[in-house]
Amino acid sequence: MRLRYAGACRTCGTTLEAGVRAVYDASTRTVTCVECPTPEPRPDVVEPVPAAPPAEVDAGRAGGSARREYERRSAAREKRIREAHPRVGGLILALSDEPQSTTAWARGAKGEEMLGRGLDALADRGVRILHDRRIPRTRANIDHIAVGPSGVFVIDAKRYKGRPSLRVEGGILRPRTARLVVGSRDCTSLVQGVHKQVSLVRDALATAGHGSVPVRGVLCFVEADWPLIGGSFQVDGVHVLWPRKAYEHLTVHGALAPSAVDELHRLLAQAFPMA
Template sequence: MDDATASAEKRMRLRYAGACRVCDATLPAKTEAVYDRESRTVRCLTHERDAPEPDTEVDIGEAGSSARREFDRRKAGREKRIRAKHPKLGGLILALSDDPQSTTAWATGAVGEERLGGRLNSLQSETCLVLHDRRVPGSRANIDHLAVTPTGVYVIDAKRYSGRPQLRVEGGLLRPRVERLIVGRRECTKLVDGVLKQVGMVSTTIGDQTPVHGVLCFVDADWPLIGGAFTTRDVQVLWPKRLQSTLTSPGTLDAQSIERVHRELARVLPSA
């Protein structure tokens, strides 16, 4: 430890509880520890200096895993309720009836995430690093996929809807402009709101220097042969093959920066 480091640190009894910046161990109030004035952090007395970050492999996660678990949970819960209510006929009732749409939607979503996840995995390189099914701390929400590329971070929401995605614009000169996302006959504008919320959270996590892009990727939609992709409120709406070309576009981030951002996102947003 050099003189400058020593002068910035002070051995003392903590007035408040904290955590060691090296090993993350809890340090209760009145514990003797080393306080760093510059970083305003503490460390255990057992650590002479900050330990280097271990060069561990990043857990990229498994696409669709949380949606698949939720489907299994709901399906098992329904079976348990029916068998409890109808001890003799429960098996027959289950054989002759289908799970409700609120349950099967989770299986449908899981398939869409799994298929898109496979495509994203095939793009993995030093200039395209991906993460799947990330948990947002303090929230019940998950982010389906993240991709870190030379052009920035892509927050990707996978959807397996039928019908053609369209952008409908209402208002204009005399009324406020309102953009609506329609897929087939389904009103899907709230999906854009969800992606924008995730983009904001990721932007806060990695700072303002790295661009963060929002994407809605419809896996089984009725896309036209020519054109079809569009952007609404800065969220790109497209299909898997078009997303692939977007993620492989050249940009300004180098491989080292991509790896750094990728590791930070994997740390802050653990696998679901």
């Protein structure tokens, strides 16, 4: 209808003069434009663009690179034997064992996978995990990185037989030294390897402005001969323990809020990509 009196559109607020065609609602005594005008954009007003949600961090696959190395070595051995012995290659493979240098990769992968499943189960307790992370510009990798309320943990998983123990030697007349022994095997070199990994993680955090975040090294022996009571210890600042004890360390209350844990988790995922 054509308006007898001036009014304002109840939808867009445009002033409607008397005589203009519009829609009149008798029940509410309001008028509405036949077609509301589209407002002209103001050049001086910049509409905010909604921030895209951060991409989900891929935690990686525990033991992935060790499993691939085992499969590569196993396939190369099979190919070598079948080519050298076309007729009886299958029989040779069936009756012979793979060399220890090959099976060690499968055993290591299994240990990382077992520990990885337990670490993933800590998500509901505020712990974020990264598995099998590549150290840039090298062929080496870090088995697991955990970020929890009390800080960052660099975890090296080992599936060795025997009982881990701390051997302290020296004293008054000669320098005091601490060695990590598993069964009768001196494994102190593993401690130095963890120290190198911890140093790299600290450097990555410091570069991003998080140099004050605690970073701890952990050697976790899966399926080792641990005593029923006690057993965990430290060698040169590196925690030596079993999976369940590791979970206790990771879930200790600390100063990091969940948002800070997520930020550090994302930062370390970028610094150490999947292997």
